[in-house]
Amino acid sequence: MAEISKSAVVGAAPDGASDQHSAARAVQEMFTSIAPRYDLLNHVLSLNVDRIWWRRTARTFQHILNHPGARVLDLCCGTGDMSFALCRQAGKSRPQIFGADFSHAMLQRAAAKSATTAEGPVPGWIEADALNLPCSGQHFDLVTSAFGFRNLTNYDAGLREIVRVLRPGGECGILDFGEPSGALGALYRVYFKQVLPRVGTLISGVRGPYAYLPASVERFPAPEEMLTRMRAAGFAETAWTPYTFGIAGLYRGWKG
């Protein structure tokens, strides 16, 4: 079977996928297969820095989370850590916060975590495809996605869908991995391409996903290109803030 053309559509393309549909199915199956160990692996492989990144992203949107009437959607929420960080940041304001993902197994873990949350608001969970959201347009004040957007099989379609569901003046925050430059970048690439796939495979017992991770980051547009794509999708203003020397970064978009 021919592989997806790397230039036709810019989006995730796991090995062996022949078109967007089979690529999306492969992504969904991959996350479903690692759902039981996802949280443990995340924290081990990122040395717990992931928690700092989620919290920092949530803090960035404090001005929206302060409004009790705000509606927030966390796309590709997986086991829900970004959604929980948003809830914690909102505190007593209690805006409506939803996490959406197309892997049932990931959402089950998110819901189990809600059930053991001792106090405060918890997100609502929606099983949905980020490329075809089951909601009317102009609904949300804020759409976030942490380490999920990169896995969409069509980035431009994903951005257009976010713009569609944001109300005018709404904001978007996409947190994802980057590729740091310089000596640190070289060191990091050794870790990301050699060490991480081996440790990931060892702990999860599944080979594919942790080889896919560095490949998907390599495929992801560089910040300048991503910002151009965001503006082409309909964001009036865009910005990128590197986190931890550019290992990750937050893309922000404002809908005019």
Ligand SMILES: C[S@@+](CC[C@H](N)C(=O)[O-])C[C@H]1O[C@@H](n2cnc3c(N)ncnc32)[C@H](O)[C@@H]1O
């Ligand atoms: C790397 S995980 C990120 C989970 C979480 N946001 C975090 O920060 O840990 C990526 C998630 O994106 C989801 N995903 C990928 N493509 C999707 C799509 N088209 N629609 C909905 N969810 C998708 C996967 O099922 C997976 O749970």
